[in-house]
Structures are given as structure tokens and as C-alpha cells.
Amino acid sequence: MRAARKATEPRKLPRQQRSQLTVDAITQAAAYILVNFGWERLTTNAVAERAGVNISSLYQYFPNKEAIVAELQRRHILQTQSKLAQALVQLPAQRTLREALVLLVQAMVDEHRIAPAVHRAIVDELPRSVRCEIDNEDRVEQLRKALEPYARHVPDLRVAIRIGLVAAHAVIHEATSHDPAVLERPQFVDEVVALLYGYLRRPRLAAP
Amino acid sequence: MRAARKATEPRKLPRQQRSQLTVDAITQAAAYILVNFGWERLTTNAVAERAGVNISSLYQYFPNKEAIVAELQRRHILQTQSKLAQALVQLPAQRTLREALVLLVQAMVDEHRIAPAVHRAIVDELPRSVRCEIDNEDRVEQLRKALEPYARHVPDLRVAIRIGLVAAHAVIHEATSHDPAVLERPQFVDEVVALLYGYLRRPRLAAP
Amino acid sequence: MRAARKATEPRKLPRQQRSQLTVDAITQAAAYILVNFGWERLTTNAVAERAGVNISSLYQYFPNKEAIVAELQRRHILQTQSKLAQALVQLPAQRTLREALVLLVQAMVDEHRIAPAVHRAIVDELPRSVRCEIDNEDRVEQLRKALEPYARHVPDLRVAIRIGLVAAHAVIHEATSHDPAVLERPQFVDEVVALLYGYLRRPRLAAP
Amino acid sequence: MRAARKATEPRKLPRQQRSQLTVDAITQAAAYILVNFGWERLTTNAVAERAGVNISSLYQYFPNKEAIVAELQRRHILQTQSKLAQALVQLPAQRTLREALVLLVQAMVDEHRIAPAVHRAIVDELPRSVRCEIDNEDRVEQLRKALEPYARHVPDLRVAIRIGLVAAHAVIHEATSHDPAVLERPQFVDEVVALLYGYLRRPRLAAP
DNA sequence: TATGAATGAGCGTTCATTCAT
DNA sequence: CATGAATGAACGCTCATTCAT
Structure with missing residues (x-):
């Protein structure tokens, strides 16, 4: 339709x-x-x-207007993707979950510091029909492998990682839109890490 | 500009x-x-x-096109708001943080079950210039009061609640957009609760 | 057409x-x-x-929009016409051409003082297709009779009166539009009278 | 407003x-x-x-509808203006007031013969808000200088010239609208000249 | 190859006027 | 009668896109 x-x-x-x-x-x-x-x-x-x-x-x-913004998005993704890819490579070398998460979150934040206005415009202004969604499944799989050792009491890690990514991205994106200065503060990264840390290393559910 | x-x-x-x-x-x-x-x-x-x-x-x-979608949003919000408001009222009666969060998350999920397609369209399709943003600060304050007793090691609870709301909303919204059926599964609520629970009742940061 | x-x-x-x-x-x-x-x-x-x-x-x-402004014009004309009609009655009693002209011009000026803004709007704003033109021929004939004794060297008095009316009206109307206060000054009437006086009591054309 | x-x-x-x-x-x-x-x-x-x-x-x-008629008026004025400008140049060479006025009036009449229908339409049809008014003050000044020697008993020559211009224009314009053929007849020019001549070379006002 | 000129389709909006209660 | 509701026909204007030098 x-x-x-x-x-x-x-x-x-x-x-x-x-x-x-x-x-x-x-x-x-x-x-x-x-x-x-x-x-x-x-x-x-x-x-x-x-x-x-x-x-x-x-x-x-x-060929048309959409192609222009497609190219714009392609270039933006190219510029930003590398940060996370780099982090993914370094991930297995980290000793603790927290260290791993800091690395990841910092990379995501760095991504958003590159061209926050363009980023915001792409996400907030483009109608869905012209927005390039990035296929995340490769990343999800990489993350699953890397984080598996640390994840406790997580029924379906793949799902959890998707949820974690969505949550982290939303928080960072919201910050970028409303107050990009926040991205510079280390506490901000700490908070996002805290969000993911508690989620992945979650306590056992108390028996009812 | x-x-x-x-x-x-x-x-x-x-x-x-x-x-x-x-x-x-x-x-x-x-x-x-x-x-x-x-x-x-x-x-x-x-x-x-x-x-x-x-x-x-x-x-x-x-008077113009924008007014139509403004009305549409107004009606949608009217239909929707009550769920969460209701939950906020019942919140202080809950015994545990987990119970409180289940109540909240369930309300947010219910909200999204009312008219998921309309909800998605409003959030995803409308350009920012015509979108009615809801002022959340009242809610944030209510939540802060209700959740204060349970929050441990959270440096700034108000900030944490804003972050938690953004994260939870993003996860629920993403699910709504991609696969509304997921909202019906109890595990989904559990996952979102887990996300928030670990974040609010976070372990003390290990000394470095 | x-x-x-x-x-x-x-x-x-x-x-x-x-x-x-x-x-x-x-x-x-x-x-x-x-x-x-x-x-x-x-x-x-x-x-x-x-x-x-x-x-x-x-x-x-x-029955339609035009009828409204037609009525408006009818009322305006009713209000204003009387001044000139009155003057026309008193005209034969005047002793000199100048006195007659003063009477006439003063009447025309008075007409314009009644509702100058409405008058201006009717004349300047209405498209020709909805403007009621007043039929002047009766007046012209009355004036011709009254002014005949004074007109010298005027080849066609009826034409001259039409021209004089157009000229006088234009001058008064212009004043009304641009600076209605001018209508109050006696010198203004004098000038218009001078215009008509010289025209009607014109000197013999020098032989070629 | x-x-x-x-x-x-x-x-x-x-x-x-x-x-x-x-x-x-x-x-x-x-x-x-x-x-x-x-x-x-x-x-x-x-x-x-x-x-x-x-x-x-x-x-x-x-850029809009108004601009089209603005251009139309600009072109019309360009076509038209020159006649009078030319006459103004030749003015000082005339020997008598009557000769000067014949020159002027003939120029104004010629102006109206160029595109009488367009002229009428511009003056009569355009609402004031889109009509280009020509600034006359330069002309008035030129005329004042040229006609000064002939003007007698005229208290304020500049005012008189403005009035004369308005009157002459109205008469010519009226003729153009109702019966353009009249413009061709020499008597018509004579009449308008007579109107102005008597006004400028006016007899001394009889003492009261 | 680059540029000026052109255009079909359509959009948001208004208005004089009529219908129905 | 008076009122709220309705409407056909148009209007000013824009935009993505193509044609012709």
C-alpha cells in the first residue's frame, strides 16, 4: 500500500x-x-x-530527489560507521563487561559527535520512505559473541542485544537532539553504560 | 531559521x-x-x-493541514494518556521496585496497543514541525517521588528517570513498529522491566 | 465582451x-x-x-455581492446628492458668475465632506463593473440654463459644462483622497472657482 | 490596516x-x-x-500576479512618458502662454492616443494597491519654472499647476474612456487649453 | 557537458452561494 | 425566518523533472 x-x-x-x-x-x-x-x-x-x-x-x-538524500545518508554512515566497527574489533580484548560497554557506548557517542545536526536531520526529518535503515544483524551477532561470557540470567541474548542497542541509541540520540553538549560529559557515558550493564548482568529473578 | x-x-x-x-x-x-x-x-x-x-x-x-494532524494527535493522546496516569496513581501502593516497574511498563505497552499504527505514523511520519511533543516533566517528577525509595547508587534520579523513559519508550515503540504482536507476549514486558530494574537498582560501582 | x-x-x-x-x-x-x-x-x-x-x-x-455595494452606493448618493440639488435651485438667484460658481463648488466640496473615506473607496476601489455611474445630463442641462448668461466666447456650453464638472470633480476628489483637511480651507474653493471662472468667462481668442 | x-x-x-x-x-x-x-x-x-x-x-x-501588471504599467509608462518629457523640453522656447499650453495639452492627448484601452484599464480597473503612481513633483517644478512668467494673480503657482494637471488629466482621461475619437479633434485640445489658460492668466479678483 | 527554458500535475486554500433544519 | 452546514468551482502558486540549445 x-x-x-x-x-x-x-x-x-x-x-x-x-x-x-x-x-x-x-x-x-x-x-x-x-x-x-x-x-x-x-x-x-x-x-x-x-x-x-x-x-x-x-x-x-x-536520478531524482530521493537519490540525493540517499547519497547524503550513505556518506554520513560511511563517516560514522567506522567508530563502532573499530570498537567491535577491540571488544574481545576487554577484560570486563563494564570495560567492553564503555568502549561500545563511547564509540556510539563519538559517532553522534561527528555531525550531530546532520544526524538529527536524517533521523528526525526524513520520512521513513526515504530513510536508509542500517541492517544491524551482523553487528548484533558480533556483539552476542563478544558479550556472551558476561551475560547472566539473560534468556535470549540476541534479543537483549537488540533491545540494548535500541535503548542506547535512543538515549544518545535524544541527548544529541536536545543538548549536544551533554555528549562531552563523561557522566553521560557512565549512565548509558549503567543502563546496559544492569540489563546484561542482571540479578537472578527472585522466585515468586 | x-x-x-x-x-x-x-x-x-x-x-x-x-x-x-x-x-x-x-x-x-x-x-x-x-x-x-x-x-x-x-x-x-x-x-x-x-x-x-x-x-x-x-x-x-x-484552518490548515497542520491543524488536522494536530487534532489527530490530540485525540490520540487523549485516548492514550490515561493508561499511564492510572498507573502513576497506583504506583505508591506497590511493594517492590519490580512490581512498580511492571505496572509502569505494562501501562506503556498498553498505551501502544491501542492504535499502534496511528501511533507509529505520528511518531515516524510527522515532521518535527507538526509533531506535538508531550511535556513529560510532571510525570518525571511523579516517578521520581515514587521510585526514590528503591533507587540505589543513582547519582541523579531525575536524569535517570528521563533516560529510563526514553529507553523504555524507544524499545516499546520499536517493537510496535516492527512487530506489534510482540507487545502481547509477557516476556516482552519482562525484558523492558529488566532494563529499567538493573538501571535503577544498580550495583555499587566497583572501586577502581 | x-x-x-x-x-x-x-x-x-x-x-x-x-x-x-x-x-x-x-x-x-x-x-x-x-x-x-x-x-x-x-x-x-x-x-x-x-x-x-x-x-x-x-x-x-x-441576491449577490454586487447588490450590497449597489445599495451602499445608492445610500451614499442619496446622502450627498441633495447638496448639489439644493445649490442648483439657488443658482438662478445669484447675481454674478463668480457667486454662482462659489455656490456650486462649495456644494461639491460639502458633498465630499460627508463621508470622504466611503467616497474615496467607492470611486477608487470598486471595479468599474460594479460602480454606479450617476447620470449627469439633467444637471448639465440645468447648469447650462443657469450659466448661459455669463458664458462668453464658449463655442459649446454644454460641452464646456461637462468638462468643467469633470475637472472640478477630479480636483476635489484628488484633494479628498490625499488630504481631506484641505477641503476645509476657503482658498481651496477659491482655486476651483478660479479654474471654472476663467474657463467660462474666457477672453476672446486672438485672431490668428 | x-x-x-x-x-x-x-x-x-x-x-x-x-x-x-x-x-x-x-x-x-x-x-x-x-x-x-x-x-x-x-x-x-x-x-x-x-x-x-x-x-x-x-x-x-x-513572482506573483501583481508583478505582471507592474511590468505592464512600467512598459506603458515607458512608452508614454516621452511625449510629455519632450514637450517639457520645448516649453521654454514658446512665445506665449497659449502656445506653451497647446504644446503641453497636445502632448498629454498624444500620450492617451497611444494605447487608450490599456491606459483606461490601468487607471480604471486596477485597485489602488497595485497601481503604480507616478511621482509628478519633478514635472510640477519644471512646469512652474516655465510658466512662471505668464502666471498672473496666482497666489501659489505650484498648487495651481498641480490642480491644473489633475484637471487636464481628468478631462482627457474621461474623453479617452468614453469616446476616444474625440481626442483626434483639434477643438478638444482647444477646450482643455482654454481651461488652463483662464486659470493661469486669471483676471484680478474684483475687490469685494 | 552544461545551461536556460519549459512544463504537467497537483497542492493548499478561498469564496459566492445554496441546502437543510 | 434564522441558523449551521455544506459545496463546486476556481485561484495563486510550487515542484520534480525534461527539453532544447
Whole structure:
């Protein structure tokens, strides 16, 4: 029933350097407008104008409006993903659950410090139909393996990890949106860690 | 820099039963379109057509498009709020933290079972500029008072409650969006309770 | 090619006193809106609202929007006409051309002092298609008779009177629009009289 | 209290010949509709349709409806102004007041012969809020200097010139509207000259 | 390849007027 | 009669996208 998602493959890859600049200008212009004026005012004409390129040039590199924000999201993800991936690699080397969680949470927070405004705009402004959801299952599996030794009394760890990720992300994202300065404070990381720590190393349920 | 929020006061109240039906038809049509096609395709013409009323009738009761979804949200909140309010009243009577949390989480889950699709649409589809954010501070304060006795080693309980609410809501909302059936399973409530329980009754931080 | 002028006969005569009040309220509301917001914003709904009557009541007394302003103009003309008519009666009694002209011009000026804003609105705001043009020919004939003795070297007095009326009216109207206070100054009347006096009692054209 | 005047700057200038044609077609279509159907029926859709261009093309060059008639007036004034300017230059060379006035009045009449229908439409149909008023003060000053030698018994020449201009314009305009053929007759110019001549070279006021 | 010009489809909104109670 | 409710027809304007140099 929902409108079919549009094809968002870039129309052609920019080969020459000049073209690369054009594409950059377009995505940056789109980011600017999205952040400052929202999705509703992100029109292709406005993007082209702000980017200083002709509207027809824009359509030479992007088949439609959605493709522009798809590219924007792709770039944003590329920029941010690495933090968490790096942390995942270092994870097995940690000695305690708490250390592991600190590493993870810090990575997630760092992610959000890169371009908080763009991040917020992507999450809050884009309608679902154009938002790229990241497939998390690989990560979930990696985390499950790494955290298994520490998890106690957790009936289904995979589920718990998904829940933990959602919760942690929501808290960090909320902070980013409302008061990005909070991300800099170490207590903030501590709180998120506390949330996850208690959840994974949970006490045995008292018998009824 | 963002566009100013539009006035969303209803233009005039329906007095006769006939017009009450009209207004109902409009909000329901809006809900239907929002749920099934998203904000982008929620046009006043489409709403009027689906509601089976003339576009001008729509504008007799709503000054603009935003006002329609404002009303929709108002009605949804009205339907929804009571669950949690009720739970808050019963809260002090609970004997243990776990009991208290079960009560709370169950209420939040129940909230989401009322009209999960509408709820999802409101949260996920509406651009921030038209979304009614609920002021939570009263609730936060109530919760703080009720949960104070149980909270251990929590440096700032008010902050912790805000974080807990965000986390719980995100988890429940995510479940609602992706698989509403999950809300029916008691294990789901248990998991969310576990998340909050461990967070509030957290172990003392080990000395470094 | 122009749109046919609409019928503007009042739909039914208000018999009862209450109805008379309704009609008054409507014309006054129309005048208010016309003066303060212009013809473009003179909508029947706005008139009804300002008049405090139901839109359907309005349509019981007026067949359409044009009829309202027609009535407004009729009333305005009724109020103002008398001044000039009175002057025309007194005209033959004047001894000199100048005295006659002073009488006339003063009457025209007085006309404009009655409701200058309404007058301006009627003349400046109403599109030609709804403006009631007054038929002047009777007046022209009366004036011709009265002024004949004084007119010298005027090839066609009837034409001259028409021209004089147009000129005098334009000057007075311009003053009314831009600076109504000017109407109060006796020098203003003198100037208009001078304009007409020189025109009617013109010197013989020098032979070529 | 009145609605603010809208911005009427053209949105972008046509660079290629093709678009120059488009803009011309638009203004001409607007003139046609204004002349034949009036301001009320001058809708942007109608203009675009008559011009044979897409409504969006219209909006590429004009930000709104008002801007179209602003351009129309600008063009009309450009076409028209020169006549009087030319006359003003030749004015000091005239030997007599009558010669000077003939020159002036003839120029004003010529002005009205250029596009009498458009002229009438602009003056009579446009609501005040979209009409470009020409600033006359420069002209008034020029005329004052040129006519000073001839003016007798005129208490305030500047005022007299303003009054004379208003009167002459009204008479010529009235003729243009009701019977443009009149403009061709030399007697018409003579009459208007007579009006002004007697006013400026007025006899001394008889002592009372 | 890049640019200026063009456009179909549609959106939010208003208004004069009529219907039904 | 008076009122609340309803409505068809349009209007001003925008936007994603394509055409033509």
C-alpha cells in the first residue's frame, strides 16, 4: 500500500574531478537545507541553487530527489560507521563487561559527535520512505559473541542485544537532539553504560 | 531559521451532530492516509475526498493541514494518556521496585496497543514541525517521588528517570513498529522491566 | 465582451424594523470593509460576520455581492446628492458668475465632506463593473440654463459644462483622497472657482 | 490596516530570445485580459493560457500576479512618458502662454492616443494597491519654472499647476474612456487649453 | 557537458452561494 | 425566518523533472 521506494542509484559515477566537486556541492547543499529548513523545503531547485549548479546538472548525477538524500545518508554512515566497527574489533580484548560497554557506548557517542545536526536531520526529518535503515544483524551477532561470557540470567541474548542497542541509541540520540553538549560529559557515558550493564548482568529473578 | 509553527486552533467547533460527524470523518480519513501513505501524501484534497466531504467543509473546521494532524494527535493522546496516569496513581501502593516497574511498563505497552499504527505514523511520519511533543516533566517528577525509595547508587534520579523513559519508550515503540504482536507476549514486558530494574537498582560501582 | 452586469435589485424589501436593522448592519459592514481593506477583501462571508448576521440572512436581502455595494452606493448618493440639488435651485438667484460658481463648488466640496473615506473607496476601489455611474445630463442641462448668461466666447456650453464638472470633480476628489483637511480651507474653493471662472468667462481668442 | 504591497520585482530576467518572447506574450496577454475583462478576471491561469505558455513559466519570470501588471504599467509608462518629457523640453522656447499650453495639452492627448484601452484599464480597473503612481513633483517644478512668467494673480503657482494637471488629466482621461475619437479633434485640445489658460492668466479678483 | 527554458500535475486554500433544519 | 452546514468551482502558486540549445 505504501508508495514504492524509488530507485536511488546514482545515475552515473562522476569520473572527472570537476564532476566530483559538483556531486559534493550537491550533497552538501542538501545537507544544509535539510538541517536548516527540513525535508519539506528540500526541493531540487533549492538544492541546485544553493550548490551553485544548474538544475539539469543535478539530474545528470542523481536520478531524482530521493537519490540525493540517499547519497547524503550513505556518506554520513560511511563517516560514522567506522567508530563502532573499530570498537567491535577491540571488544574481545576487554577484560570486563563494564570495560567492553564503555568502549561500545563511547564509540556510539563519538559517532553522534561527528555531525550531530546532520544526524538529527536524517533521523528526525526524513520520512521513513526515504530513510536508509542500517541492517544491524551482523553487528548484533558480533556483539552476542563478544558479550556472551558476561551475560547472566539473560534468556535470549540476541534479543537483549537488540533491545540494548535500541535503548542506547535512543538515549544518545535524544541527548544529541536536545543538548549536544551533554555528549562531552563523561557522566553521560557512565549512565548509558549503567543502563546496559544492569540489563546484561542482571540479578537472578527472585522466585515468586 | 526554521519555518514558524502554524496556528492549529480549530476554526470553529461543530455544534450540530451532522458537523460532528464531518469532523470525525476528516480526522479518521487523515489517520488512514497518514498510516497508509505517509505525511507526504496527506493532502487536504485527499483527506476531504476520503472523508467524503467537500474540501471547503474541511476548511470550515480546520484552518490548515497542520491543524488536522494536530487534532489527530490530540485525540490520540487523549485516548492514550490515561493508561499511564492510572498507573502513576497506583504506583505508591506497590511493594517492590519490580512490581512498580511492571505496572509502569505494562501501562506503556498498553498505551501502544491501542492504535499502534496511528501511533507509529505520528511518531515516524510527522515532521518535527507538526509533531506535538508531550511535556513529560510532571510525570518525571511523579516517578521520581515514587521510585526514590528503591533507587540505589543513582547519582541523579531525575536524569535517570528521563533516560529510563526514553529507553523504555524507544524499545516499546520499536517493537510496535516492527512487530506489534510482540507487545502481547509477557516476556516482552519482562525484558523492558529488566532494563529499567538493573538501571535503577544498580550495583555499587566497583572501586577502581 | 465584458461580463454582463449582475442584477442588483434588492431581493426583498425589509418590512419589519428588525429586517431594516439587518440591512443597515450589512451595508455598514460592507462600507467598513471596503474602506479599510478594499474591494478584494470584501467577501460576503466577511460582511456577514462583521455585520453580525448569518450569511444566509444576508442572501435573503441581497441576491449577490454586487447588490450590497449597489445599495451602499445608492445610500451614499442619496446622502450627498441633495447638496448639489439644493445649490442648483439657488443658482438662478445669484447675481454674478463668480457667486454662482462659489455656490456650486462649495456644494461639491460639502458633498465630499460627508463621508470622504466611503467616497474615496467607492470611486477608487470598486471595479468599474460594479460602480454606479450617476447620470449627469439633467444637471448639465440645468447648469447650462443657469450659466448661459455669463458664458462668453464658449463655442459649446454644454460641452464646456461637462468638462468643467469633470475637472472640478477630479480636483476635489484628488484633494479628498490625499488630504481631506484641505477641503476645509476657503482658498481651496477659491482655486476651483478660479479654474471654472476663467474657463467660462474666457477672453476672446486672438485672431490668428 | 491595508494589505501590504507585494514585492513585484521580476524573478529573473529572460536571457535568450525565446524567453524574451515568453515574457512579452505574458504581458500582452495580461493587457488583453485586463482591457477586456477587468482586474477581477485577470487570473494567472488565464494569463498563462492566453499567452500560450505554461503557468509555471509565468512564475519563472514573475513572482506573483501583481508583478505582471507592474511590468505592464512600467512598459506603458515607458512608452508614454516621452511625449510629455519632450514637450517639457520645448516649453521654454514658446512665445506665449497659449502656445506653451497647446504644446503641453497636445502632448498629454498624444500620450492617451497611444494605447487608450490599456491606459483606461490601468487607471480604471486596477485597485489602488497595485497601481503604480507616478511621482509628478519633478514635472510640477519644471512646469512652474516655465510658466512662471505668464502666471498672473496666482497666489501659489505650484498648487495651481498641480490642480491644473489633475484637471487636464481628468478631462482627457474621461474623453479617452468614453469616446476616444474625440481626442483626434483639434477643438478638444482647444477646450482643455482654454481651461488652463483662464486659470493661469486669471483676471484680478474684483475687490469685494 | 552544461545551461536556460519549459512544463504537467497537483497542492493548499478561498469564496459566492445554496441546502437543510 | 434564522441558523449551521455544506459545496463546486476556481485561484495563486510550487515542484520534480525534461527539453532544447
